[in-house]
Structures are given as structure tokens and as C-alpha cells.
Amino acid sequence: MKKLIAATTLGSLMLAAGLAQAADYQIDKQGQHASINFKISHLGYSWVYGRFNDFDGTFSWDADKPEASAINVTVNTESVDTNHAERDKHIRGEDFLNVSENATATFTSTGVEVTGDNSAKVTGDLTLNGVTKPVVLDANFIGEGEDPWGGYRAGFDATTTLKLADFGIDYNLGPASETVELILTVEGVRQ
Amino acid sequence: MQWRNTNDRFGLVTGSLHWLMALAVIGLTALGLWMTSLTYYSPYYTSAPFWHKSIGLVFAALLVLRLIWRAATPSPAHVASHQRWERRLAAGAQWLMYAAMLLIVISGYLISTAKGRGVSLFGWVEVPALISNLPDQAQRAGAVHYWLALGLLGVAGVHALGALKHHFIDKDNTLRRMLGMRLPNATENRK
Known part of the structure; x- marks a missing residue:
């Protein structure tokens, strides 16, 4: 955290020195141009896809300095949705x-x-089921630019694979279903 | 034994519904607790809920039938030796059980139909989902279903203890007249 503050402070100083600034973006929740999906194997025979319908977050982004980017996302876990009432109840x-x-x-x-x-x-700390672990997202920059309504947007997608047991979830779904792939896409509106 | 209730005793319809549903309450609660504890690889993981729901639908139909029958036909007179507090307690317990059974049936239906899926009746027909996608529907209905089922067993326990007290301690006809047994002191019930 101290490092992060130091980096942020450094960033501000660089801004003062006239260098390009990373802009802050709010994830477009209102327009729902963002989604957090996951897929998990069912018995090794097919995939179950699910999603979290309610989440929010911000990121900072500067195309000239992508390594200075940062992102924060908070997910309402109750909003998990696999389009099956009893399964969703079980997952919750x-x-x-x-x-x-x-x-x-x-x-x-x-x-x-x-x-x-x-x-x-993108390396970061994921807190899931009360357990915090570092994870690495494979992220792609999709595009950025003005939207037709007077705003400015940038969007990304990312994937990562989690071992459920790492987050204290050890319910036995079978050997093919010990990991879950997260597939997210976020579009932010520049603030 | 008569179909209808007489002034002295419960008839065949009321008696059969009473004992059949008593059995069903115990059976469905046990089945419900067991099936929700099964692991994913249990052979009964999908069949146990199927039977629970199908039997539950039959139970719902019996409950409606019972309430109509109870409203449409006269009940036997109170056993003369019953105290006022006993009558009140007995009636209170009965209406609590009716209310609980009704709400348990409705909440059970609302769990399964939370995402718009119907409920299969033994695979013969599907009862359609009428109320879906309420906020947190499966979770809330599930909590109501679970706690009321345990509560119902508690009240039914009091109800049964009362019946046993009348049978073994007071030695009156309370239990006999629900069992279709001979009533040795039937004159005492006449008013």
C-alpha cells in the first residue's frame, strides 16, 4: 500500500512536471458495458457459464504509460447468476x-x-470468500475514444484461472471442476 | 366408519388426510434435510430433490383439499372433559400448523421457480412458474421454507404430546376419535 501511495505521489509529481497523466475512469455500470463472467467445467463434459450481475469499480489508464495503470473492482457476491435458481442458491x-x-x-x-x-x-489482490490472494490477469486493451454522447471511454478484457481451494472453497465438484476461469470485460467512462 | 365427521369422531376423510399428511410432513422434512446435505457425486443428488418436489406438490393439493373439507363439513364437538385452556392451545396449534404448511408449500414452490423454471410432478406434468425473479427470491424463500419446516415439527410435537397426554393421562377419547377407534365413553362427548 505504501508503495502504491509512493507511486501515486510520484505520478502526481510527474504530472506537475508536465508529463502525461493517467486519467480516471468509472466502470460503466449504468449502461452495463462491463461484465464479470466465469466458466467452470461440469464433470469434464461441458461448461457452466455464470456471471456476477452487480459490481462496480474504477481504473486509471494512460495509453502512453500502460504500466502505470491501476484498477479496483468490488463485486456483490449475492448477484451471482448461472440461470438456475437452486444452483445459484447453493453457490451463495x-x-x-x-x-x-x-x-x-x-x-x-x-x-x-x-x-x-x-x-x-495485471497483478493484484483478489479477495473472494474472505480469502485474499494475489492473482494475475491476462489483460487486453480493446480500444478508447470519444463516444457519441459527449463522453470518453476506454475498454479492456481480461481472463484468469482460479483454483477454488485457494479461496477456501473445497466442495467436491469432481477433478475437472477444481478451477474456474474468470472472464471479464470493462468499459470505463473518463471522469 | 363414516366418510364425514360425526359429533363424536372424525370421519374417514379427515382422519386419512390427517395421518397421511402427518407422515408426509415427517418424511418430507427428513428428505429435505438429507437431500440438501448430499455431495455432488451422490447418486441421489438430482433424484432426491425431484421426489421431494413431486411429493411436495401432492402435499399442497392435499392441504387445499383438507382446508376445503374442513370449512365445508362440521367438526366433531369438543371432548367435554377438555379444559378451556386446552381447547385454546389445541386450536392455536392447529391453525399455526395450517399456516405453516401453507407457507412451507408456497415458499418451496418459490425456491424452484425463482428463475422462471416450472416444477415437475413426477415427470408427468410441469407446474408452471408464476412468480419469478423477485429480489433474492431463492434465498429468502429457502430460509422461510427451512425455518418454518423446523417450526412446524416443533408445533406438531406439542400437538402430539397433547394427544398422548389426553390418551394416557386423561384417558379420554381425543386420540381415539382421530384414529377411528372404538369410543368406550362416547356418551361423555354428547352435548
């Missing part, structure tokens, strides 16, 4: 997300490593 229960205890999941980036023209590895 103690066997999985335990949403009455852990109503939110959060991701806070701690570093960005640029890996290509439009790709980067």
Missing part, C-alpha cells in the same frame, strides 16, 4: 461463496507488466 451458500458472511469480492491491482502492443499482465 456456505459450500461456495458464503455470501451472508462475505458479501463482496474485491480486486485491487498492485502492478502492471506490459507484454505486448495491447496486452499486459
Whole structure:
């Protein structure tokens, strides 16, 4: 955290020195141009796709200095939706997300490593089911520019694979279903 | 034994519904608790809820039938030796149980239909979902279903203890007249 503050302070000084500033973006929740999805194997035979319908967050982004980007996302875990009432009820229960205890999941980036023209590895702390672990997102920059309504937008997608047991979720779904892939896409409106 | 209730005793319809539903309450509660504790790889993981829901639908139909029958046909007179507080307690317990059974049936239906899916009746027909997508529907209906089912068992326990007290301590006809047994002191019931 201290490092982050130091980096932020450094960023501000650089701004004062006339260098390009990373702009702050609010994830477009109102227009719902963002989604957090996951997929998990069912018995090794097919995929179950699910999503979190309610989340919010911000990111800072500067195309000239992508390594200085940062993102924060907070997810309402109760909003999990796999289009199956009883399964969703089970996922919200103690066997999985335990949403009455852990109503939110959060991701806070701690570093960005640029890996290509439009790709980067975003490292951060993911708190899920009350357990905080570092994870690495494989992120892609999709595009940015003015929207038709007077705003300015930038968007990304990212994936990562989580081992459920790492987050204290050890309900036995079978050997093919010990990991879940997170697939997210966010579009932010520049503030 | 007569179909209808007489002034002295419960008839075949009331008696059968009473004992069948008593059995169903115990069976469905046990089945419900068991099925929600099954692991994903249990062979009964999908079949146990199927039976629970199908039997539950039959139970709902019996409950409606019972309430109509109760409203449409006269009940036997109170056993003359029953005290006023006993009559009040007995009546209170009965209406609590009716209310609980009704709400348990409705909440059970609301769990399964929370995402718009119907409920299968033994695979013969599907009862359509009428109320779906209420906020937090499966969770809230599930909590109501669970706690009322336990509460119902508690009240039914008091109800049963009362019946046993009348049978073994007071040695009156309270239990006999629900069991269709011979009433040795039937004259005492006449008013």
C-alpha cells in the first residue's frame, strides 16, 4: 500500500512536471458495458457459464504509460447468476461463496507488466470468500475514444484461472471442476 | 366408519388426510434435510430433490383439499372433559400448523421457480412458474421454507404430546376419535 501511495505521489509529481497523466475512469455500470463472467467445467463434459450481475469499480489508464495503470473492482457476491435458481442458491451458500458472511469480492491491482502492443499482465489482490490472494490477469486493451454522447471511454478484457481451494472453497465438484476461469470485460467512462 | 365427521369422531376423510399428511410432513422434512446435505457425486443428488418436489406438490393439493373439507363439513364437538385452556392451545396449534404448511408449500414452490423454471410432478406434468425473479427470491424463500419446516415439527410435537397426554393421562377419547377407534365413553362427548 505504501508503495502504491509512493507511486501515486510520484505520478502526481510527474504530472506537475508536465508529463502525461493517467486519467480516471468509472466502470460503466449504468449502461452495463462491463461484465464479470466465469466458466467452470461440469464433470469434464461441458461448461457452466455464470456471471456476477452487480459490481462496480474504477481504473486509471494512460495509453502512453500502460504500466502505470491501476484498477479496483468490488463485486456483490449475492448477484451471482448461472440461470438456475437452486444452483445459484447453493453457490451463495456456505459450500461456495458464503455470501451472508462475505458479501463482496474485491480486486485491487498492485502492478502492471506490459507484454505486448495491447496486452499486459495485471497483478493484484483478489479477495473472494474472505480469502485474499494475489492473482494475475491476462489483460487486453480493446480500444478508447470519444463516444457519441459527449463522453470518453476506454475498454479492456481480461481472463484468469482460479483454483477454488485457494479461496477456501473445497466442495467436491469432481477433478475437472477444481478451477474456474474468470472472464471479464470493462468499459470505463473518463471522469 | 363414516366418510364425514360425526359429533363424536372424525370421519374417514379427515382422519386419512390427517395421518397421511402427518407422515408426509415427517418424511418430507427428513428428505429435505438429507437431500440438501448430499455431495455432488451422490447418486441421489438430482433424484432426491425431484421426489421431494413431486411429493411436495401432492402435499399442497392435499392441504387445499383438507382446508376445503374442513370449512365445508362440521367438526366433531369438543371432548367435554377438555379444559378451556386446552381447547385454546389445541386450536392455536392447529391453525399455526395450517399456516405453516401453507407457507412451507408456497415458499418451496418459490425456491424452484425463482428463475422462471416450472416444477415437475413426477415427470408427468410441469407446474408452471408464476412468480419469478423477485429480489433474492431463492434465498429468502429457502430460509422461510427451512425455518418454518423446523417450526412446524416443533408445533406438531406439542400437538402430539397433547394427544398422548389426553390418551394416557386423561384417558379420554381425543386420540381415539382421530384414529377411528372404538369410543368406550362416547356418551361423555354428547352435548
